[in-house]
Amino acid sequence: xxxxxxxxxxxxxxxxxxxxxxxxxxxxxxxxxxxxxxxxxxxxxxxxxxxxxxxxxxxxxxxxxxxxxxxxxxxxxxxxxxxxxxxxxxxxxxxxxxxxxxxxxxxxxxxxxxxxxxxxxxxxxxxxxxxxxxxxxxx
Numbered sequence: 001x002x003x004x005x006x007x008x009x010x011x012x013x014x015x016x017x018x019x020x021x022x023x024x025x026x027x028x029x030x031x032x033x034x035x036x037x038x039x040x041x042x043x044x045x046x047x048x049x050x051x052x053x054x055x056x057x058x059x060x061x062x063x064x065x066x067x068x069x070x071x072x073x074x075x076x077x078x079x080x081x082x083x084x085x086x087x088x089x090x091x092x093x094x095x096x097x098x099x100x101x102x103x104x105x106x107x108x109x110x111x112x113x114x115x116x117x118x119x120x121x122x123x124x125x126x127x128x129x130x131x132x133x134x135x136x137x138x139x
Contacts, residue, residue, distance in 0.1 A: 003123040004039065004049035005112060006064060006086065015051050015061045018088045025067045025087030028120070029075045036120035040084045041070045049086065050123065050131065052112070059095035060131055064088055092135035106130050 006028055008014070018026060031037055047066040053059055068085035098116070101107050107130060111121040123131075132139045 002043065002047045003125060003128040004043065004047060004066075005052050005060075005121050005123050006049050007052045007054045007119045007121075009055045010053045010057060011055070015053065015088070015091065018051060018062070018064065018086070019091075021087065023087055025085045027074060027083050027085050029073045029083045031073070031083060031119055032081065033119060036118055037070075037080075037082055039120045039122060040082060043069060043084050045069060048089065048128070050128075051088070053095075057095070058098040060092055060101075060135055061095050062088060062091045063132070063137055090137050092137055094134065094136050096131050096134045100134065101131070104130070104134075 043066045045066055045068065049064045050060045051062040051064050053061050064086040066084050067087050070082040070084055072079065073081040073083045098112065101110060102113055107113060107127055110127050111118065115121065129139065
């Protein structure tokens, strides 16, 4: 299993929007960055990820699960762009802010700290467990 982080502007697609989709989940569409797309191509059903609110909140607000592997993004006819489907798993009892992550030495090598603009990014197993502990999320 691999771990990931999915960033979304809450005004565009929020944690509540994701939760509302239930077990059917939703495409993680609209990604137009090759590196982020390539990360989605690496994902497998059952991989887990953090749902991260970008812009004003800048915090991990929950966890998600990949429920469909990379496929054509339905929002475009351009076959360069693919996406996965994800469903909400668990909310963060305590959202973990970017500031907290940056201040935690154990997370100093996290992609989010070093390339915060990337909308889909890998998370190591250690980073996953540290942030789940900080957020009070069952893994």
